[in-house]
Amino acid sequence: MSESESTKPSKINPRFRYEVAKMPGGEKLLQCFQCGTCTSDCPIARFNEKYRPRNIIHMAQIGLKNKILDSEFLWLCASCFTCTDRCPQGVEVASVIRILKNMAAEEGHIPKLFRELLSNLLKTGYVYEVPESRIRRRESLGLPPLPKGDSESILKTIQELKIARILNSE
Amino acid sequence: MEKVGKYMFFLGCTIPYRVSSYEISARKVLQRLSVDLVEMPEFNCCGLPLEPLSHELTLILSARNIAIAEREGLNILTLCPGCSGTLKKTNKALKEDKSLKEEINGRLKEVGLEFKGSVNVKHISQFLIDDVGLDRIKKSVIKPLRGLKVSEHSGCHLSRPRKYLEFEDPENPKALKTLIEATGAKYVEYMDETECCGATVAGIDDKISLSLVREKLSHIKSAGAEALITMCPSCHIMYDANQIRVERMFKETYNIPVLHYTQLLGLAMGISPEELGFDELRVNPSKIVKYAMEIKPRL
Numbered sequence: 001m002s003e004s005e006s007t008k009p010s011k012i013n014p015r016f017r018y019e020v021a022k023m024p025g026g027e028k029l030l031q032c033f034q035c036g037t038c039t040s041d042c043p044i045a046r047f048n049e050k051y052r053p054r055n056i057i058h059m060a061q062i063g064l065k066n067k068i069l070d071s072e073f074l075w076l077c078a079s080c081f082t083c084t085d086r087c088p089q090g091v092e093v094a095s096v097i098r099i100l101k102n103m104a105a106e107e108g109h110i111p112k113l114f115r116e117l118l119s120n121l122l123k124t125g126y127v128y129e130v131p132e133s134r135i136r137r138r139e140s141l142g143l144p145p146l147p148k149g150d151s152e153s154i155l156k157t158i159q160e161l162k163i164a165r166i167l168n169s170e
Numbered sequence: 171m172e173k174v175g176k177y178m179f180f181l182g183c184t185i186p187y188r189v190s191s192y193e194i195s196a197r198k199v200l201q202r203l204s205v206d207l208v209e210m211p212e213f214n215c216c217g218l219p220l221e222p223l224s225h226e227l228t229l230i231l232s233a234r235n236i237a238i239a240e241r242e243g244l245n246i247l248t249l250c251p252g253c254s255g256t257l258k259k260t261n262k263a264l265k266e267d268k269s270l271k272e273e274i275n276g277r278l279k280e281v282g283l284e285f286k287g288s289v290n291v292k293h294i295s296q297f298l299i300d301d302v303g304l305d306r307i308k309k310s311v312i313k314p315l316r317g318l319k320v321s322e323h324s325g326c327h328l329s330r331p332r333k334y335l336e337f338e339d340p341e342n343p344k345a346l347k348t349l350i351e352a353t354g355a356k357y358v359e360y361m362d363e364t365e366c367c368g369a370t371v372a373g374i375d376d377k378i379s380l381s382l383v384r385e386k387l388s389h390i391k392s393a394g395a396e397a398l399i400t401m402c403p404s405c406h407i408m409y410d411a412n413q414i415r416v417e418r419m420f421k422e423t424y425n426i427p428v429l430h431y432t433q434l435l436g437l438a439m440g441i442s443p444e445e446l447g448f449d450e451l452r453v454n455p456s457k458i459v460k461y462a463m464e465i466k467p468r469l
Binding site for chain 1: 181183184186187188190193194197209210211212213214215219220221222223224225226227230231234263277278280281283326327330331332333340341364365366368369370371373374375377378381382447
């Protein structure tokens, strides 16, 4: 967030922090005292000036919901959990960021990569499309046949999820 | 040799897609150690790659796999720390939270599956130490790789987040180092050993992920290691397959062979490089292979 940008009070959602805190992994959000350990130890933050876990946590605390959910930087978290393991307040920083990504996804902000992974999963059970040539080559490499996914069964267990319905309706 | 036991072998998505060398060498080595592997009768992704979209989706996908293993009455063994980490987290969460377990079981019931919480999940590193045991591993070594200097990269998801995985200290991981020493090779420390490989942002921002790879390779090179040893398919792709991309992008030369631990152990067991998938590696490992071939086996 650049300093020149101003945020109108109407854009602030004071209930947002409670929404995040009631999700699994978000419970300690309000305990963050902005020490910055997460950002200083974040491998991504060292190579990208927009990605700052401490700022994301602060934005969640004060309720800048749309600003976070519409952002691209949110998707840069590598989920290495270094921030979570080192937070002196026990905030599960990477889980809070995952909660925010889940919320963004439910609003339809889904990077192309994840659409492909989900579509592959529903076709084969694998998130990557394992090429036919590789599947055939297994025998000559002395490997057993690749276990198969049951698409119909997978779909049945996840079709009621919000995310599945969103992707279906697009 | 007495059998170690029977395990449900969980391959994951990345290994069959791009990293056969890990599977080939792991199966060979586990066979030598008398471990019986049972293939998953049905498979789906552990759910980790989709967690950014929905945590619940990940819980369902991993619980499905645990329920399948439970139906067969077998503990799960994985090669990928992402898979073991995710399955372990779900296993713990559902065992500890009755209402969550009921909610997930409500979904699994539709397809005749049920999560009970009766099996455990281990990554091969933990499995080799806890279940196979260092004694048996050391006895299997007929060509101790004395004099070979290697570094290791354990991968974040092997021990992070610490609170959920309860494996080893993520700030000072020892499992892979101990396993390396069991082959006779010398372990070489380097700067920022526990830093992430960046695989999870590859495809979203390659510049960041390749910068992380570059940093790791340069630290390993400065430490004087002759090879890097990994136990994660995604970390392996970053350091092996992407090493040439890093060399091109930054106009630098590293030429550091990246071996799966199971390949290193296989060499020490006297298994031929062909049988361990060495021809699948992208950075030429001939230096290491030549070294191992010159060692006289102790019989």
